[in-house]
Amino acid sequence: MHPVLDTSLTKISCRRIPSSSLIRSWCLGSTNARLAATYISYAIQKNFLAKDQQELAASRAKLKAAIQLFGTMGYLRGAVMKVGQLLANLPQVMDRELIEIFESLQFEAPPMHYSLIREVFLDELGREPEELFASFDRQAFAAASLGQVHRARLADGTRVAVKIQYPDMARTIESDFKTLGLLLKTIRFKESYRYLFAHILDAKEVFSRELDYLSEAAYMERNRRLFAGTEIVVPRSFPDYSSKRVLTMEYLPGKHLPAFLGADPGQEQRNHFGRLISLALVRSFFRCKTVYADLHPGNFIFMADGRLGFLDFGCFRRFSPQRWQVQADSEEAMFSQDQDKLRDFLARLSFHDSPEELDPQWVELMFRQIQWVVSPITTRGPFDFADGAYVAEGVELFKESLVLGYSRTDSFYNWLNRAILGHRSMMYRLGSVFDYSRLYLEEMRGASSSEGSPEL
Amino acid sequence: MRITQEAKQQNRKRILQVAASLFSEQGYGKTTTRDISTACKMAKGTLFNYFPSKETLAMTMVAEAMEEGRERYLERRAGEESLVEELFLLVASELRALRPYRLYIGPVLESGMSVFAKEACCPAGEQARRAHLETVAAILAAHHYELVPESIAVTLYWSLYLGILAHWSKDTSSHQQATLSLLDYSMKVFAVTISGSLPEV
Incomplete structure (x- = not known):
């Protein structure tokens, strides 16, 4: 280090x-x-x-x-x-x-020591880690923003990963957001204040929900069913060893992105894992109607047998049926390049009554951003996510949007942006080249044809 | 009538149990020695043979729980803990044993273990303080530090310890998680102070 x-x-x-x-x-x-x-x-x-x-x-x-x-x-x-x-x-x-x-x-966030972990276990599960598990590693092997993860073994020999939340996280998040609110007050007279404030409240809600590991376990199980039969592995959770602040799940051996890239993988492997990461994001988007908002390298395991471990299901945002419809309409407009429909979508996205009220500069930028976002889908055949021109354009667009500082959008737009940028950056780092368009459209159609079937 | 040592012990135990439930039900402040003796079906004078005041009675209760916590700490320690971890384990074990008394421990400690008092106002409080500090001294010795009685280090430790108890008694976070953070921090502060450097954690 x-x-x-x-x-x-x-x-x-x-x-x-x-x-x-x-x-x-x-x-x-x-x-x-x-x-x-x-x-x-x-x-x-x-x-x-x-x-x-x-x-x-x-x-x-x-x-x-x-x-x-x-x-x-x-x-x-x-x-x-x-x-x-x-x-x-x-x-x-x-x-x-x-x-x-x-x-x-x-x-490598700073770890909780074992005496503290024992207290969390006694509070949450009524027993010490070594009473519950056949073995329990006192040292964490991974850290997350809200907790740390230890290796352990169940009595039947099953290897598990145990995620333990830092103490008092609820108040920590509460006070983080209070501080952000205070910082924001300096611009309270600006028109954008109330939209920014709404975004903060929305983020707080999502991050606060992430504190409940039982809810995460439920969503994880849902995704396990969703990816059954694919090369994406979602770990099984163990309810008897889990609580709101302790989550025990199947241990998945493998490498994180830096170690995977450090072994200098071939192009075929890069494409393969790029495809799997994309499938993870796109399928959960269409089938669960949720945005997986935590798409960062720490949440994927590159397994030696070619499977992808998909971890951590705490941070997601689910569309309401109405908002999902808006999204579906917008996708249709994006693919057909229907500018009138896109203007309608932008008006709804930014709480305007009609497209005439929109700021033309923002509309122009959004059109270019949309173009950038959909180009891997509208490009038939393999798409090169590491292509210099594509990445440079994305950087330029992002900078422009920073300068424009437009915040009058609904909160879903933030989560979608976060997911898309997370995805594009991982694809870029992997240097993946594959037919993203086919994957995306197949998943989109697959989701439409399964509409009405029992919920996963 | 003479009563046997065994019967005395039983009476004492019973008084402590009855007092604990009265303190929980109606609050420490509102409970009188008369309430306790009535609930125990004994004369007030008899109660005073066992405990000279309500404060002593409550402090005895707390001191016994602290002792139980220290015993639990000895069972739980693996011998491979760092200084901070071991101090944390000691206090956390005590807090767990003290849980039944949490809501009224504030006034009890105020009268029985105040940081201002040179000596606690009742022998039970003083004894508990000494016993706790002896355990701390043993932990420090195992990590090659010496805790000199009446030194600034003792005052610092004791202030931190009472501060933790005070915070814990009013901690509204789930399972008093906020106190766990405070305890961790306090023990690190203490370790940094006595070692003059960063502690091994």
């Missing part, structure tokens, strides 16, 4: 997770946190972004900033770390060395 990061981790591990808003606001007043606040505003929406902030120019300065930010995020954890994970998915705004640092954030 990088020596600077190593020191940073040691320091962080000695800090309590601060959960009072006062402490957190104070943290946010530090040098590190000013950077953190800037990044948060990237993720929430664009209004906080000072123009010169886009000039995170020299690579050296960026690295330093990221390490400082990393320190703060490790400390604040909770929702702030979520934002860190989100940003790691954006090669469009961050260069590779920054991504690598954020990856260590995903996998």
Whole structure:
């Protein structure tokens, strides 16, 4: 590990997770946190972004900033770390060395010690880990934004991964969002304030739901059924060993993305896993009518036998039937390039009564963004996700939308964007080339033909 | 009439049980020694033979739970814990044993273990304080530190410890998770202070 990061981790591990808003606001007043606040505003929406902030120019300065930010995020954890994970998915705004640092954030967050874990187990399941399991690794092997994961073995020998939530996360998230609310107050007179505020409330709801591991287990089971018979493996959960804050699931052996790429895989393997990751996203989108909002490398396992492990089902957003219909109409308009219908969609998306009320500059940008999003679908045959021109265009569009800072959209748009950007960045890093159009359209048709069949 | 040692023990146990349920039902402040003696079907004077005041009675209850927690800690420790982890385990084990008394432990500790008092106002409180600090000293010794009686380190530790109990008594988070965070942090602060460096966690 990088020596600077190593020191940073040691320091962080000695800090309590601060959960009072006062402490957190104070943290946010530090040098590190000013950077953190800037990044948060990237993720929430664009209004906080000072123009010169886009000039995170020299690579050296960026690295330093990221390490400082990393320190703060490790400390604040909770929702702030979520934002860190989100940003790691954006090669469009961050260069590779920054991504690598954020990856260590995903996998190497400061751990809870074993005495603390024992208390969580006693509170949640009434027994100590070593009473429940035949064996239990005291050291975590992975960390997530809201918890850490340990290897264990059930009495029958089954290998399991046990996710344990950090204490007091509910209040941590509550206070993170309170802080964001305070930061937002500085722009409360701007028209965009109420839309930004709505986005924050929506994100809070999604992140708060992520605290309930039983709900995650239920959604995980649903996805297990959804991907049965494919090369995507969703781990089985074990209800007798799970609670709201402890989730025991089947252990899936394999590599995360950096280790997979480190072994210099061939193009065929890159395409294969790119296809599987895409299938995971697209199928859950069409069949469950949900956006999987946590598409980052830490949630996929590249298994030696060619299967893809699909992990972590805490962070998702489900469409209402009405919103799903809007989405379906918009997809149709996108593929047929029907500009009038697209304008109607944009008006609905941005809470306007008619397309005439729309800001022409925003409409023009959205048309280009839509074009960028659908081009892997409208391009027949293999699509090269690592194509320099495609990636550069995405970067340009993203920058433009940051400058425009338009926040008057419904919250689903944010989650969809997050999922799409997450997907494109993973495809880019994998260097995948495959027929995405076919996969997407088959899944779309498959979902329509299964309409009315019993819910998964 | 003479009563046997065994009967005395039974009476004492019964008084503690009855008092605990009265404190839970009607609150510590509102419960009088008369209420306790009436519920025990004994004369108030007899009750005073066992416990000279309500405060002593409650402090005894708390001290016994703390002792039970320390016993549990000894059973649970694996011997491979870091300093912070072991201190955490000790206090967490005590808190678990103290759970039945959580809602009224504040006023009990205020009178029985105040950080301002040179000595606790009742022997049970003082004894509990000493016993707890002896265990802490043993933990520190095992990690090559010395806890000198009446030193600043003792005052710091004891202040942190009472602060944790105070927070815990009013902690509204599920399973008092917020206290677990505070406990973890406090033990790290203590370890950093006495070692003058970052603790191994």
